Amino acid sequence: MQANYLSGVANSTLLDPDASAWQSGTATTIKLVGTPASLQPTAAIRANWEDRPIGAITEVSIVALHNSEVLAFRLQWDEPNPSADNGDNTRFPDGAAVAFPLVGEPSLVTMGAQDQPISIWSWRAGEQGGKQLVAAGLGTSEIIESSQISTNQVWHDGQYSVVIARTMFGDSNISSAQFRPGQHSRFGLAIWSGRNGERAGIKSFTPAWYDLHLATG
Amino acid sequence: MVMDLNKCIGCQTCTIACKQLWTRNEGMDYMWWNTVNTMPGKGTPRNWEEMGGGFRDGDSQPGLMPSTTDFGEAWEFNHDEVFYNTGDSKTHLKIKGEKPQWGPNWDEDEGGGQYPDNYYFYLPRLCNHCTDPACVAACPRKAVEKREHDGIVVINEDRCRGYRFCMEACPYKKIYFNHKRKVSQKCIFCFPRLEKGVANACARQCPGRVRFVGYRDDPEGPIHKLVNKWGVALPLHPEYGTEPNVFYVPPLAPAMYDEQGNIDHSRPRIPDDYLVSLFGPQVLDSLSILKAEREKSRQGQSSELMDILIAYRWGDMFGGFDQDPSTLQWT
Ligand code: SF4
Numbered sequence: 001m002q003a004n005y006l007s008g009v010a011n012s013t014l015l016d017p018d019a020s021a022w023q024s025g026t027a028t029t030i031k032l033v034g035t036p037a038s039l040q041p042t043a044a045i046r047a048n049w050e051d052r053p054i055g056a057i058t059e060v061s062i063v064a065l066h067n068s069e070v071l072a073f074r075l076q077w078d079e080p081n082p083s084a085d086n087g088d089n090t091r092f093p094d095g096a097a098v099a100f101p102l103v104g105e106p107s108l109v110t111m112g113a114q115d116q117p118i119s120i121w122s123w124r125a126g127e128q129g130g131k132q133l134v135a136a137g138l139g140t141s142e143i144i145e146s147s148q149i150s151t152n153q154v155w156h157d158g159q160y161s162v163v164i165a166r167t168m169f170g171d172s173n174i175s176s177a178q179f180r181p182g183q184h185s186r187f188g189l190a191i192w193s194g195r196n197g198e199r200a201g202i203k204s205f206t207p208a209w210y211d212l213h214l215a216t217g
Numbered sequence: 218m219v220m221d222l223n224k225c226i227g228c229q230t231c232t233i234a235c236k237q238l239w240t241r242n243e244g245m246d247y248m249w250w251n252t253v254n255t256m257p258g259k260g261t262p263r264n265w266e267e268m269g270g271g272f273r274d275g276d277s278q279p280g281l282m283p284s285t286t287d288f289g290e291a292w293e294f295n296h297d298e299v300f301y302n303t304g305d306s307k308t309h310l311k312i313k314g315e316k317p318q319w320g321p322n323w324d325e326d327e328g329g330g331q332y333p334d335n336y337y338f339y340l341p342r343l344c345n346h347c348t349d350p351a352c353v354a355a356c357p358r359k360a361v362e363k364r365e366h367d368g369i370v371v372i373n374e375d376r377c378r379g380y381r382f383c384m385e386a387c388p389y390k391k392i393y394f395n396h397k398r399k400v401s402q403k404c405i406f407c408f409p410r411l412e413k414g415v416a417n418a419c420a421r422q423c424p425g426r427v428r429f430v431g432y433r434d435d436p437e438g439p440i441h442k443l444v445n446k447w448g449v450a451l452p453l454h455p456e457y458g459t460e461p462n463v464f465y466v467p468p469l470a471p472a473m474y475d476e477q478g479n480i481d482h483s484r485p486r487i488p489d490d491y492l493v494s495l496f497g498p499q500v501l502d503s504l505s506i507l508k509a510e511r512e513k514s515r516q517g518q519s520s521e522l523m524d525i526l527i528a529y530r531w532g533d534m535f536g537g538f539d540q541d542p543s544t545l546q547w548t
């Protein structure tokens with residue numbers, strides 16, 4: 001997938017899921033699968049999920065754009081019943097994340113490994129802003145406080161459009177993915193379906209990485 | 218902690234002491250880390266004993282999520298109208314919005330049995346600070362921790378991401394979710410007090426002298442004596458497999474009436490089966506010991522067990538955590 005370069009487009013435009021700028025990118029359809037219950041990190045989670053379907057969202061359409069300062073992804077998927085925290089304990093928020101390898105060839109199924117961490121930009125319905133995390137294996141994700149992930153979302157006609165964006169480089173944190181025009185990288189995706197009780201490792205995801213090329217103009 | 222169910226009067230002073238001290242911040246309105254419910258009853262959260270979780274033969278069991286409604290939402294009242302005169306003179310205190318169908322102490326004093334042999338008792342509950350805590354085992358982020366030095370189970374709110382697996386796994390359903398701060402929260406066993414030698418607020422405030430505090434391995438303390446030495450204090454639902462560290466002295470029931478309306482001492486109003494379902498088969502031994510020692514006391518003989526349970530000296534209930542909080546600097 002190519003992240004097209006839009007010279008001079010405002011950062012705020014990239015953060016608007018309905019902006020016409022997104023038409024200039026190429027949409028890629030990506031299939032997702034549910035995580036296996038047997039790989040969940042604790043026995044309690046495995047016991048609760050071994051007989052329940054995991055991965056309610058099976059397909060996402062993604063477009064990537066950058067303006068040499070901000071790299072933005074717009075994820076779109078069908079969701080008839082969007083879910084955010086409404087004060088009920090049984091209700092979970094929808095979520096989405098884009099992951100990047102930081103070192104080597106980490107496995108997405110295991111969320112990286114000790115010496116092969118992955119970087120994660122995440123969005124959660126109902127929360128202000130996004131979060132950047134680093135993970136080096138199942139159940140190890142840590143929030144990187146210093147990093148600013150911008151997110152924005154709209155939901156209409158049974159479809160979510162979610163933008164997840166960050167400045168491309170300049171973040172000094174070693175656990176933070178850095179991007180420059182012309183660079184080749186890879187990405188993976190995850191979606192959490194709140195109505196299906198999905199959170200943490202209970203999600204649909206891309207078991208393999210996809211190529212990402214940042215256009216130069 | 219040991220609680221003597223023969224002395225609990227269901228006054229909820231413990232509940233309010235805890236509320237005042239710990240759960241007045243944002244997102245905590247509906248939280249009652251300490252609850253007192255009438256048994257038999259649905260409890261708090263509603264029907265929590267049917268929600269699963271915990272361990273069987275060492276294996277994690279599936280557990281249900283208690284809904285906010287099951288716990289009971291925090292009701293809002295028309296205080297403005299009543300106390301600040303924006304209503305007319307006929308305005309009386311009432312709940313704002315829809316009439317609730319459930320709350321944390323909804324089935325108070327309903328109990329069980331048929332008149333004149335009906336019965337009930339009060340069951341105060343808090344997090345059991347279990348030896349094998351299901352909440353700790355369930356969390357994929359290691360956000361729940363059993364403190365090495367004192368055994369208190371705490372949630373690290375900096376690590377918690379609001380996944381709530383602990384709430385499903387805890388078979389006692391003693392964890393709440395803070396929907397404002399997006400973290401799980403529960404009883405902290407008043408650790409900042411214990412660290413200064415002050416017993417838990419629920420224990421010190423209890424007018425019934427129900428609650429004993431201390432380390433179980435302190436042979437001079439009340440916990441060791443009631444649990445280990447006398448064997449009268451038992452965990453609630455030991456079959457849940459988490460090894461609770463809150464224990465209960467089971468309630469001795471009044472006797473039933475016979476056909477002629479005379480008291481029949483051979484038949485207790487609280488069915489043994491029911492107590493066994495709560496505290497396991499050991500409860501029958503516990504009740505026999507309690508009856509025998511009570512009888513000894515009646516006969517004027519001395520009984521260490523009865524002396525401990527009567528709690529002649531209030532300070533002796535706290536296993537050395539008997540500092541008066543008003544004498545301490547808390548800053
Ligand atoms: S009662 Fe529940 S929350 Fe408390 S330690 Fe035991 S399992 Fe954890």
Ligand code: SF4
Pocket residue numbers: 224225226227228229230231232253339341422423424425426427428
């Ligand atoms: S304060 Fe004591 S007597 Fe009152 S409800 Fe609580 S445990 Fe029972």
